[in-house]
Structure formats: C-alpha cells, structure tokens
Amino acid sequence: xxxxxxxxxxxxxxxxxxxxxxxxxxxxxxxxxxxxxxxxxxxxxxxxxxxxxxxxxxxxxxxxxxxxxxxxxxxxxxxxxxxxxxxxxxxxxxxxxxxxxxxxxxxxxxxxxxxxxxxxxxxxxxxxxxxxxxxxxxxxxxxxxxxxxxxxxxxxxxxxxxxxxxxxxxxxxxxxxxxxxxxxxxxxxxxxxxxx
Amino acid sequence: xxxxxxxxxxxxxxxxxxxxxxxxxxxxxxxxxxxxxxxxxxxxxxxxxxxxxxxxxxxxxxxxxxxxxxxxxxxxxxxxxxxxxxxxxxxxxxxxxxxxxxxxxxxxxxxxxxxxxxxxxxxxxx
Numbered sequence: 001x002x003x004x005x006x007x008x009x010x011x012x013x014x015x016x017x018x019x020x021x022x023x024x025x026x027x028x029x030x031x032x033x034x035x036x037x038x039x040x041x042x043x044x045x046x047x048x049x050x051x052x053x054x055x056x057x058x059x060x061x062x063x064x065x066x067x068x069x070x071x072x073x074x075x076x077x078x079x080x081x082x083x084x085x086x087x088x089x090x091x092x093x094x095x096x097x098x099x100x101x102x103x104x105x106x107x108x109x110x111x112x113x114x115x116x117x118x119x120x121x122x123x124x125x126x127x128x129x130x131x132x133x134x135x136x137x138x139x140x141x142x143x144x145x146x147x148x149x150x151x152x153x154x155x156x157x158x159x160x161x162x163x164x165x166x167x168x169x170x171x172x173x174x175x176x177x178x179x180x181x182x183x184x185x186x187x188x189x190x191x192x193x194x195x196x
Numbered sequence: 197x198x199x200x201x202x203x204x205x206x207x208x209x210x211x212x213x214x215x216x217x218x219x220x221x222x223x224x225x226x227x228x229x230x231x232x233x234x235x236x237x238x239x240x241x242x243x244x245x246x247x248x249x250x251x252x253x254x255x256x257x258x259x260x261x262x263x264x265x266x267x268x269x270x271x272x273x274x275x276x277x278x279x280x281x282x283x284x285x286x287x288x289x290x291x292x293x294x295x296x297x298x299x300x301x302x303x304x305x306x307x308x309x310x311x312x313x314x315x316x317x318x319x320x321x322x
Binding site: 075101141 | 250255268270302
C-alpha cells in the first residue's frame, strides 16, 4: 500500500485490556528478539505510547519494515476506585489513574498526528459494539488511515470472532491469540499486505 | 418565562440544536459540552460531533479527570449507518456527521441498551 522505503508507524489501538501490549510484544519478539513493555491483567498497564523502531517482517522473500507504536487503551472515563479492586493502595491507584488519563490523551494525539496505519485490537470475548470502538473506528476512517481489525484472545472459550466481523463489516478482521501465538502467519501476511 | 434553578432533586437535560452548534469552533463545542457535564447535566446534541471533534473531546475529557470529583464522560451515539460516510462521500465533501449524541457524567449515566435505532440509558442523581 505504501511505496517509499521509510518505515511506516503502525499504531496498535483498542480499548483497555484487549491485549495490545501482548500483541506488540509478540510481534517485536518474533522479529527483533526484544519486548516492548510489561503486560498485565490490570487495566491501563500501558500508560505511555511506546515505539519499537525498524521491525523487519519477512513475508514470501520480501522484507517489510515498520515501526510499532503500542498505545494506552482508549476510554472516556477513568475512576481510580477501579484500581483499588486490584489490591492497590489509594495513593497508587490515584497516581495510576492520573497516568492513565495522560496516556489516553497521548494515544489520541498520536492517532491524529503521528501514525500511518492502525491495527485495532479487540477482545473477542467482549461485545464490540461499544461507543469507544464506534468512535475510534470513525476517527481512523475520517483520517483515511489503513486499518486492520485483530480479533484477539481466540484461545478463550467465549471468543466470538464473527460478532466482531459483523460489527465492522467495512474492514478486514483477522482472528488471533497473541498470548498463545495462534494464527500469527496470517497476522504477518496481512500486516505486510496492508502496511508494507 | 420564569427561570427555574435546578435543585438537588432533579437532573438537568440540555438539548442543544444543530443550529446552536453550527457557529461554534471545535473547542467552543467541547467546552459547552464539558461545562454542562461537569455541572452534572445530561447534554443531548441534535447533530453530534465530527470524528475529529470526538477525538478532541476524549483528549480534553482526560485532562479534566480528577479523583473524587470528575471521572469522565459517558457518550452514546447511534452506530454509523453503513455507506453514510464512505470514502467517496468524504471525497465529494459530503461528510455525514449528523447523529443524535447523548453525553453525561460517567458516574451518573449508564447505558442499558444500544442498537442501531434505540439508545436506552439510566440517569441517576449526583
């Protein structure tokens, strides 16, 4: 889709806890040997956008070079009390919520200014018809950015990839489990096809 | 008409017409919405916001969240109708953003049901 040799910045977007960092780490480890950031079940573990430069993906004898930008999960609300349920002291929870809000603002800024394509990650066990998903896909479309939808967590029993395909029929949906490494061949084929 | 001041026993709903929003700059629209929501009001926009304005609304909301005071917003619009805002439409300058939008304080409004034709929400007092 792109022609010149400059690596494209591909933003990994989606709601909190969709598995964005797990996916970013999987891609980075597979092709560079290093991880991008820590993964966690606690929402808003990623509170700063992190970039991994020059990730070379090889498909069918051809090399595609991209920069991966792992972004904080986007939401319209953050309540520090949510973190208290994860055995956190109030001071830590308040600090985490403040960092989380800064991270969301940062993610939105990157989306408007600094990414050339988007991988939109969704948890296949969750209802995709949320306002945040509808708004973010609308924002991405309004910028005419190429976008791939990744239906993550297919290793879980409740996963429903079809529900995601039905919610966003205008875009290609790729099923995967970033945690287990399932269907990564198709993931890399599609990344090369869309962002190479 | 006499002015009525909302007391503690009600929830104020502001229905803002498309005409009222039309003359405002993006940040003025966002300010109008967030000032209302931060006062505990439910704001209903007849014609909604553009994707770019929605993006800025999320960003500005995040900068205003403060523990025990403001947790952010709940926002609901009908899902985009297919083909209403396609690439060709934008190319022809016919960007379709008109969609009824409901915005309220996250701790006072809860979406009960949403589909292409119906948004059902529960609003509570502060």
